[in-house]
Amino acid sequence: MDETIQAQEAAILEDIGEQLKDYDQNRGSLIPILQMIQQRHQYLPPDSIRKVAEHMEIPSSEVYGVATFYNQFRFHPPGKNPIKVCLGTACHVRAADVILENFERKLGIKEGQTSDDREFSLERVACVGCCALAPVAVVGETIHGHMAPSKVEGLLMRIQIHKEMAEREKEKEKNEQS
Ligand code: FES
Numbered sequence: 001m002d003e004t005i006q007a008q009e010a011a012i013l014e015d016i017g018e019q020l021k022d023y024d025q026n027r028g029s030l031i032p033i034l035q036m037i038q039q040r041h042q043y044l045p046p047d048s049i050r051k052v053a054e055h056m057e058i059p060s061s062e063v064y065g066v067a068t069f070y071n072q073f074r075f076h077p078p079g080k081n082p083i084k085v086c087l088g089t090a091c092h093v094r095a096a097d098v099i100l101e102n103f104e105r106k107l108g109i110k111e112g113q114t115s116d117d118r119e120f121s122l123e124r125v126a127c128v129g130c131c132a133l134a135p136v137a138v139v140g141e142t143i144h145g146h147m148a149p150s151k152v153e154g155l156l157m158r159i160q161i162h163k164e165m166a167e168r169e170k171e172k173e174k175n176e177q178s
Pocket of ligand 1: 128134
């Protein structure tokens with residue numbers, strides 16, 4: 001894990017520690033605590049489970065059990081480019097599952113996970129409301145309609161090119177200022 005990510009995680013844990021002071025140890029507080037963490041940080045880092053367990057004085061396995069019971073909780077941080085592949089009916093009948101598999105293969109992660117560099121996260125979603133464009137993938141806020149397994153690589157390449165262009169632009173601005 002690189003240093004920036006380590007520092008981010010440490011800051012998240014510190015924030016959770018601060019927030020926990022507002023919650024008592026009553027079991028009824030457990031779900032609100034998990035919701036608070038997810039709302040503030042978009043996911044439940046592994047160490048947050050331990051921290052919550054310590055605060056509530058219950059086993060980590062119990063906290064984890066509750067968190068995994070509800071599918072509202074994420075255990076991986078959102079990537080800078082969150083990718084959602086629609087597997088609603090209209091997309092599913094147009095081979096959206098093969099598109100999802102292709103993303104998994106090209107990114108080297110499974111659905112529900114985030115790449116180690118946190119550039120990409122991948123998840124399946126139900127209908128995103130534009131079935132006429134099925135099959136659909138959503139990257140960030142952008143909808144990509146009429147997707148096909150063969151378009152996955154090109155889409156990822158475009159994201160990479162945009163990222164490099166943005167980095168170059170930032171570098172240029174920095175050099176101009178100095
Ligand atoms: S089923 Fe995919 S957009 Fe509706």
